[in-house]
Amino acid sequence: MHAWVKAGVRATAAGALLTLLASPATPALASAVTPAVTPAVTPVSASAALGCLTETLNESWGAGSVTACSGGQSGSGWTRDKKSDGKCVQAVVVFLLPQGGRSSWQAPRSCPKDDYDNFSIPSPGNSIGVADIDFLNL
Incomplete structure (x- = not known):
């Protein structure tokens, strides 16, 4: 080998x-x-993580699109509740920080049915990447 x-x-x-x-x-x-x-x-692994990540959602319970960026850049997104189930739709962004740290940001909750929310996403100035974007049905 x-x-x-x-x-x-x-x-x-x-x-x-x-x-x-x-x-x-x-x-x-x-x-x-x-x-x-x-x-x-900066090492290759850290510089490769810099930038923006986009995720979309289109499910029976909700829809949305989020673009989150690192390094102090602003991102944006929207979510919409599509179902009368007493639950809300929410986007959560997890940023990567130096030395293995993480920081999360939560969007406003969209509810009841047909509620639509636009939002901007601030990123920590020291963030080195976007680890994940999740859509929750809470």
């Missing part, structure tokens, strides 16, 4: 060019591989 060994990461100061060099090596050779360049920017 081969192990992939990161040989180096090179990035421009603006982050426009990111090249990941990798080479297959056996575990015995892994200790012999030395990084060609030390990364000077």
Whole structure:
């Protein structure tokens, strides 16, 4: 079995060019591989998480669409209650924070039937990604 060994990461100061060099090596050779360049920017895994996530809902009990963004960017969305069941429709957004932290935001509840709510979604300035968007029938 081969192990992939990161040989180096090179990035421009603006982050426009990111090249990941990798080479297959056996575990015995892994200790012999030395990084060609030390990364000077955010690691690839964190920068890949930055941006926006969109989720939609179209069920018998409710509908909605939410776009949530990280890094202090504003998102937006809407929800609508479609059923006379005494329950409400609500969107919940979970943001990723540095060092494995998480923060959640809850939209206003849409109810009773045919209630429609528009909302804007603030993101924490230090958030590094959007982990999940869920629609709840409460």
